[in-house]
Every structure is written in C-alpha cells, then in structure tokens.
Amino acid sequence: MTVELPTGVLDEAGPVGEERGPSLSPSRAADFKTCPLLYRFRAIDRIPEQPTPDQARGTLVHAVLERLFDLPAGERTPESAEASLEPEWRRLVEEAPELADLFATPEATAEWLGSARELLEGYFTLEDPQRLEPAERESMVEVTVGDGLRLRGIIDRLDVSPAGDIRVVDYKSGGAPREAFEARALFQLKFYALVLWRTRGVVPKVLRLLYLSDREACDYAPDLEELKRFERTLVALWQAIERATQRREFRPKPSRLCDWCRHQALCPEFGGTPPPFPEPTAAGEPATAHPQEGAEDRPG
Numbered sequence: 001m002t003v004e005l006p007t008g009v010l011d012e013a014g015p016v017g018e019e020r021g022p023s024l025s026p027s028r029a030a031d032f033k034t035c036p037l038l039y040r041f042r043a044i045d046r047i048p049e050q051p052t053p054d055q056a057r058g059t060l061v062h063a064v065l066e067r068l069f070d071l072p073a074g075e076r077t078p079e080s081a082e083a084s085l086e087p088e089w090r091r092l093v094e095e096a097p098e099l100a101d102l103f104a105t106p107e108a109t110a111e112w113l114g115s116a117r118e119l120l121e122g123y124f125t126l127e128d129p130q131r132l133e134p135a136e137r138e139s140m141v142e143v144t145v146g147d148g149l150r151l152r153g154i155i156d157r158l159d160v161s162p163a164g165d166i167r168v169v170d171y172k173s174g175g176a177p178r179e180a181f182e183a184r185a186l187f188q189l190k191f192y193a194l195v196l197w198r199t200r201g202v203v204p205k206v207l208r209l210l211y212l213s214d215r216e217a218c219d220y221a222p223d224l225e226e227l228k229r230f231e232r233t234l235v236a237l238w239q240a241i242e243r244a245t246q247r248r249e250f251r252p253k254p255s256r257l258c259d260w261c262r263h264q265a266l267c268p269e270f271g272g273t274p275p276p277f278p279e280p281t282a283a284g285e286p287a288t289a290h291p292q293e294g295a296e297d298r299p300g
Helices: 026-032 036-044 053-068 078-082 085-095 097-102 106-126 178-200 224-247 256-260
Strands: 138-146 149-160 168-174 204-211 216-220
Touching: 026 178, 026 216, 026 224, 036 224, 053 078, 053 085, 053 097, 053 106, 053 138, 053 149, 053 168, 078 085, 078 106, 085 097, 085 106, 106 204, 138 178, 149 178, 149 224, 168 178, 178 204, 178 224, 224 256
Parallel strands: 168 204
Antiparallel strands: 138 149, 149 168, 204 216
C-alpha cells in the first residue's frame, strides 16, 4: 500500500479501537528492525507525525492507480489517469483535512500535482493497464500465526493468472536511500506472500515492485521454505517486541535512515529524551497489545 501517512491518517488497520489481539503490519515490523525506538514512538507512544508532500503524493498516486482499474480496459489511458488526479486529491483532503495545510499557495499545490503526474507517466512506461485485469486491489489480508499474533496489511494489487498463479504488485514512488529502502520493500512483499500462503495455500509466483520515479520493475520469486523461515522470523520479532515492552527498553539503532527520522528531538542519539513510557490500560493490557498501525508503505 505504502506512503506511510502519520498514525490516524487513512489508517490501514481498520477502525481505531478495534480490539482483536496483538497485531503486526509490515510497516511496524520494519520499524522495529530499523530502530526499536522508532517502533516505540509510532506504535506505543503514537506520537503524531505530520504528513509530508512526498508521503501525500505517494498516497495520491496510489489512489489514482486504484481508480484507473475501475474503468473499462479501453479507457485506462494516461489521459484518464491525469484527469482523475485533482478529483482524487480533493477526496483525500476531505478525508484528511490536514493535508490541505501542506502547501502555502495554489502555485505550490500545482507544482506538486505536476510531480504526481510525472509518477503516473512513469507507471505507463512499466505496464499497459489495458491488458491487465487485477483480481484484487487495495486488499486487506490477515492471518494469525504463532501463539496468536495477527499479521495484517494492505496489498496494492493482486494479479491471478488463468492457471491460478498469483503476482503481488506494489507501487513505489521514492523515499529513503535505494539500498535501505529496497530491503524494506522486499521485507514488505515477503510479509504479504506469507499471509497469502497461509490463507490461500498458494505461494505467490512473483513479487513485483514498480518504481514509478525510476521507471523500473523489480521481480522476486519466493519459495515455500523461505516463507516458513520468514514466519519464524516474524514470530521471533514479535517476541523481541514483547520483551522490550516488558523491560520498557526500546533502544535507538543509528543508521543512514536517521537523516529522514522526524523524532530526532526525542532521540538520545541526538541529545533528546523520550517521553515517559505509557502505562498499561485500565484493563491491564500491555502497551503493545493493540498497536495502532500506520497506512502501508507508499513511499513518497
């Protein structure tokens, strides 16, 4: 899915307050792998993060591409995609009014919309949507593994061949340094592949990343043994999160990605101090019992 918009903006996890046991999305799992303290800030402290123009652009382009496949095949043209850009932007602003504050002037908005058009142009160099009939779009998938851990996320697009082969497609529009970001993106797609295998009994044939700004497609073919190992990795990751919660110890993990982090003022690596650790709820639930997830990774 995922610019990852700030917590509470176009939330991936469904209605806020839905209490169904511990859950983990690709975004939050990747956060903990990247930096345990970042995970704490987002999933436990739930510190608000203002959306950025890059994040909003990713969400907008995803919305346009989703709507594109609502049209009859012959009408899925670059012109149709461009024509839906501004209406989709207005719809997003209605859903999340804070997005309207991203731009100081109409000229700045127009320039930003022009950059979104360039990403749409990039899409049409990678695929011909007139020849595609996706089986699912913006599909919520979830499965319970281990001792009750619920894995869930939203997949941009699923293509299914007449033979039943599944292709998972994820649109990428830019973001962090390529080597670091691509590792995160592949982690995300393996996460989806695992959920699909567990729920449908089929290992996806292809995991496809479409880099719209670079106009490149990257395919990866997972196998069953790899997904079994990945499941064990996720269960172990959650166990590490639970231990960190019990100890109230989420340490920072400095890396090149720190340059893009918006929590530097609270990070000890930058001279900051994290807020007091949240106390358990009145029902005695630990802070990570139902972490609120952010919208799936749609890099801007």
